[in-house]
């Protein structure tokens with residue numbers, strides 16, 4: 001049995017300024033053929049899941065076609081150009097055509113890619129693949145932040161979506177998809193899919209899978225799986241893509257039982273709808289949020305992790321400014337993206353130098369004003385570590401260039417080349433920061449950081465300064481939003 005593997009994904013923040021050109025996709029890195037399925041040193045992912053199934057079967061060969069990294073933007077990339085999509089999908093088609101006889105195709109996609117002129121890129125890619133490979137099974141794995149609708153259900157044989165955020169089950173989801181593929185090719189499984197759209201769009205910061213409301217949803221998915229559904233998936237979606245299929249989607253795959261699949265999909269859709277208010281609540285702004293954190297620390301409720309969740313560019317300074325202005329001590333701001341300042345420090349300075357630097361607030365006016373700091377360089381150069389936290393455990397990690405400034409009173413400001421969030425204390429320790437001496441760690445992340453940092457902190461506190469990934473979606477200028485989608489579609493008059 002020969003199964004082709006294609007991995008092409010992006011989570012597109014269409015409100016962000018950096019267009020995803022072909023050049024930036026190339027710069028981000030694209031692997032082809034056998035090399036595209038080499039996973040040594042990466043930790044676990046969809047492809048290691050496919051491999052586990054293939055190896056256990058013995059007679060299944062995975063045929064590597066392509067694997068892209070994300071385009072090399074500073075923050076989240078904006079609209080991808082039609083050219084980038086046409087050229088990369090063209091390469092996929094050419095290589096599939098040259099791959100010899102195939103029995104199936106595994107598509108590792110994301111589900112929130114946005115492409116100019118192509119309203120639904122994932123089903124479009126699947127249809128192009130179908131044209132080349134003909135009537136063989138196509139199974140798709142998606143990120144939990146997928147925005148998909150009936151078009152994807154119509155274009156492929158099975159859709160399998162992560163159930164964890166922080167994303168810790170991409171390997172397991174790969175296993176589920178690959179097992180379904182193998183059984184389907186052998187004629188022992190009849191993938192039968194049902195799909196629903198509850199009609200809700202919600203911010204990523206409310207989608208953590210181990211907490212209400214999404215835990216309630218995933219528990220129900222597992223109940224349906226215990227009752228005979230092969231795989232029940234709910235993607236809460238990615239609100240920061242202004243696309244016609246934005247929002248929550250439900251995909252249920254059964255073995256030939258249409259009625260059961262439809263019943264489960266409807267039940268899950270109704271459940272999500274009933275939780276809509278919990279999925280769309282408000283959060284404190286920068287000034288009041290930081291004041292609340294300082295008060296918590298004063299009362300001994302510490303350490304606190306501030307999730308500066310809506311900075312999708314990396315250059316946002318709102319929280320850093322408040323930490324300084326409000327006189328907080330013992331904190332680390334873990335990522336102000338400022339490649340020009342880094343370049344200057346690299347050319348003129350060394351560790352130990354006292355420097356004055358004006359950082360951040362350069363990529364977009366929503367990021368806030370640049371902030372001037374004076375401090376001693378405590379790290380300047382690359383950082384390397386092997387990840388011990390739950391996210392990508394075991395992966396060999398490297399940051400090419402990163403700086404940390406000690407600005408006194410145990411306050412540390414980390415300057416990065418692009419949007420960056422530490423997924424554990426490892427990267428901070430790798431640059432010499434004494435993490436356990438801190439009261440406050442500010443991280444530009446929504447939920448992924450919680451996998452590790454919830455084990456370290458007493459409180460995880462998301463704050464909603466101006467940013468391109470806000471909790472309050474009514475602040476964004478959508479043009480392609482579905483009319484009836486809660487809470488910001490035209491129907492809801494918000």
Ligand SMILES: [Zn+2]
Nearest residue numbers: 143144145167
């Ligand atoms: Zn995701």
